[in-house]
Amino acid sequence: MSSPAPTPLPPSLAEIAEDFSSASNDLKLQLLLEFSDELPGLPERYAGHLDQLERVDECQSPLFLTVEVEDGTSLDDRPVHLFFDAPAEAPTTRGFAGILHEGLDGLTAAEVLAVPDDAPMRFGLAEAVSPLRMRGMVAMLARIKRQVRAKTAA
Known part of the structure; x- marks a missing residue:
């Protein structure tokens, strides 16, 4: 029986x-740095208001x-937008946030909630x-999905 x-x-x-x-491990780290550099800053409504964000x-x-x-009328037509704040001195953490921002921002709530919990393990980053x-x-990822569930549970 196959899994x-x-x-x-x-x-x-x-x-x-x-x-x-x-990618090789060295290239994975380089890609992670690129995602770190590309992570958008907080919009003005959140800048200086970290109390409105959830700490991970x-x-x-x-x-x-x-x-x-x-x-929207359903989870299938409600786009999700992600916002992150991480210090420039934390390129790995910023890189992870950049990956999630690039991969999830703009998807619908249904699509975000359908992302498997093991998604971060599918990047091969555990080797690097x-x-x-x-x-x-x-x-x-867990916090993102929990917030989407909470904000769509009306």
């Missing part, structure tokens, strides 16, 4: 996972995030960074 196929990633995240999975304590560096979900750091990325 079931893993739940697919959304195309935007699957493309990023493919890039990382096919599992991250080794201070990381804060929040999710906004647009109005410590398990403690991977725990931070897994926690970021």
Whole structure:
């Protein structure tokens, strides 16, 4: 009896996972730095207001995030927007946030909630960074999904 196929990633995240999975460890770290550099800053409504964001304590560096979900009639037509704050001195943490931002921002609530919990492990990053750091990325995804559930549960 074969095991079931893993739940697919959304195309935007699957493309990023493919890039990382096919890269050497050195290249994975370089890609992570690129995602760190590309992480957008907070919009003005959140700048200086970290109390409006949720801290992800599992991250080794201070990381804060929040999710906004647009109005719609169902989870299939409610786009999700992600916002992160992480210090420039924390490129790994910022890189994880950048991957999640690039792969999930703009997807619908239904698509975000369907992302498998093991998605961060599909990038092959566990070979290049410590398990403690991977725990931070897994926690970021869990917080994002929890916030989407909370903001769509009306």
